[in-house]
Amino acid sequence: MSNAASRPARGRSVLVHPLIVRITHWVNAFAIVCMVMSGWQIYDASPLLPFAFPPFMTLGGWLGGAIAWHLAMMWLLIANGILYLGYGLASRHFKRSFFPLSARGVLSDFRSALHFNLSHTPGVYNAVQKLLYLAVLLLGILAFLSGLAMWKPVQFEWLAAALGSYPSLRWLHFIAMTGIVGFVIIHLALVIIVPRTLPSMITGRVRMDDKAGMRHEA
Amino acid sequence: MKRDTGLIRPRDAAPELKRVERRLLLKTGLSLGALTMLTGCNLSDGDEVDRALFAMSRFNDRVQALLFSKTRLAATFPASRITNPFRFNAFYDEDDAPEIDASDWKLEVSGLVDDKTPWTLARLRTMPQENQITRHICVEGWSQIGEWSGVPLHLFLKKIGADTRAKYVGFKCADRYYSSIDMPSALHPQTILALDFIGKPLPTEFGFPMRLRIPTKLGFKNPKYVVSLFVTNDNPGGYWEDQGYNWFSGS
Ligand code: HEM
Numbered sequence: 062m063s064n065a066a067s068r069p070a071r072g073r074s075v076l077v078h079p080l081i082v083r084i085t086h087w088v089n090a091f092a093i094v095c096m097v098m099s100g101w102q103i104y105d106a107s108p109l110l111p112f113a114f115p116p117f118m119t120l121g122g123w124l125g126g127a128i129a130w131h132l133a134m135m136w137l138l139i140a141n142g143i144l145y146l147g148y149g150l151a152s153r154h155f156k157r158s159f160f161p162l163s164a165r166g167v168l169s170d171f172r173s174a175l176h177f178n179l180s181h182t183p184g185v186y187n188a189v190q191k192l193l194y195l196a197v198l199l200l201g202i203l204a205f206l207s208g209l210a211m212w213k214p215v216q217f218e219w220l221a222a223a224l225g226s227y228p229s230l231r232w233l234h235f236i237a238m239t240g241i242v243g244f245v246i247i248h249l250a251l252v253i254i255v256p257r258t259l260p261s262m263i264t265g266r267v268r269m270d271d272k273a274g275m276r277h278e279a
Numbered sequence: 280m281k282r283d284t285g286l287i288r289p290r291d292a293a294p295e296l297k298r299v300e301r302r303l304l305l306k307t308g309l310s311l312g313a314l315t316m317l318t319g320c321n322l323s324d325g326d327e328v329d330r331a332l333f334a335m336s337r338f339n340d341r342v343q344a345l346l347f348s349k350t351r352l353a354a355t356f357p358a359s360r361i362t363n364p365f366r367f368n369a370f371y372d373e374d375d376a377p378e379i380d381a382s383d384w385k386l387e388v389s390g391l392v393d394d395k396t397p398w399t400l401a402r403l404r405t406m407p408q409e410n411q412i413t414r415h416i417c418v419e420g421w422s423q424i425g426e427w428s429g430v431p432l433h434l435f436l437k438k439i440g441a442d443t444r445a446k447y448v449g450f451k452c453a454d455r456y457y458s459s460i461d462m463p464s465a466l467h468p469q470t471i472l473a474l475d476f477i478g479k480p481l482p483t484e485f486g487f488p489m490r491l492r493i494p495t496k497l498g499f500k501n502p503k504y505v506v507s508l509f510v511t512n513d514n515p516g517g518y519w520e521d522q523g524y525n526w527f528s529g530s
Contacts, residue, residue, distance in 0.1 A: 107420035129332040222354075
């Protein structure tokens with residue numbers, strides 16, 4: 062960004078999303094969609110609730126195909142997750158981008174969001190975003206641990222026992238999935254409301270409008 | 280998914296048969312097992328995906344073999360936790376379960392073993408019996424707690440002089456089902472040739488006269504109505520495994 066200073070201030074482009082965050086984000090989006098859809102097919106083999114997911118929403122064609130998808134995508138998700146979490150911790154990206162976070166900040170940002178005048182500063186997440194991102198990280202970890210315990214209830218018995226019995230692991234995994242899908246719906250709704258954020262998640266950069274400074278009204 | 284794929288398929292089945300079978304399988308969706316038989320066929324995009332998934336499934340076999348511990352035991356439960364009634368499950372209806380006459384039945388033994396004498400039920404009963412109350416987990420996601428007793432497989436393998444450095448133990452069943460397990464899992468103390476279910480000889484629906492009970496693997500790796508056991512270094516696959524379920528399917 063040092064050479065940006067020599068350019069005219071107007072139309073300056075600033076890096077708001079580091080490359081690793083962008084790559085892991087899109088790999089994650091792809092892997093999560095595959096995991097959720099193949100997971101729904103697996104669910105349909107023995108539904109927990111009195112409903113099944115319609116076939117067009119599922120991946121794998123039948124139980125065997127769905128499990129193959131689920132346990133293949135699992136590795137992509139693990140590799141990607143290690144990269145993202147490792148980077149997020151080591152570079153202090155999490156600390157910088159997701160904190161500080163206060164209940165008051167969340168409430169006031171939530172209120173302004175309801176009035177459609179939430180401030181959205183490129184490169185700076187508002188409190189509602191921070192909360193959502195932290196929540197989905199925790200839900201992802203819960204889905205991972207409950208899934209691992211279901212895959213290996215004997216070899217990882219300590220984990221299975223810590224999380225409950227085999228049937229309750231299925232529920233935990235299902236609840237984590239529901240939370241993640243809920244996040245994705247809100248996440249996509251926010252992107253639709255503030256579509257400007259999308260190109261920057263791809264290119265990593267935003268053009269600064271000098272007059273408005275870094276502040277945009279949504 | 281109740282498809283009848285016929286008798287234990289030789290790996291060198293006729294190409295026509297392969298193609299017919301493949302079409303059948305693709306109709307019901309992705310099938311990994313069919314790929315083991317894909318030779319010289321034009322690969323469409325779907326097949327490429329199938330191949331990648333199949334390769335990942337073999338990778339998952341290796342990871343599970345590494346994670347497997349010979350000494351780690353499946354959780355056991357008190358008798359009060361036994362699921363009642365216990366569920367029948369097979370690739371056919373309960374009415375079609377094979378009814379085997381105990382006096383006709385023999386367990387054939389073959390492959391890398393010293394003593395290939397077939398075993399009668401009475402002789403199996405003279406072996407030490409091991410009892411367990413464990414959770415039977417189905418690949419579909421449901422699970423039930425049952426009680427089984429029978430001959431620990433590691434004792435049986437020792438008795439017949441099996442080469443325990445071989446890789447696989449295979450099973451063939453009276454209902455044309457078949458399956459196979461890795462040798463470390465076969466030698467696990469909780470892996471038994473079960474003769475009894477909840478204190479009585481196995482009822483017809485649960486595999487009379489003998490089934491494999493292996494609580495460190497998913498339900499479909501617990502073949503019922505076993506008529507033949509063999510030790511080999513060539514992966515014998517299995518009824519569901521050849522259609523795409525993960526072969527190791529360990530717990
Ligand atoms: C394909 C659909 C998706 C789209 C279009 C999308 C879009 C975006 C955009 C535009 C941002 C940047 C927001 C900003 O700059 O204010 C973002 C960030 C983020 N998204 Fe998504 N996203 C998608 C799927 C997902 C999924 C499935 C997850 C997780 C389950 C996810 C988790 C996140 C997280 C954690 C961040 C913050 C990343 C960081 O700074 O470390 N997204 N997404």
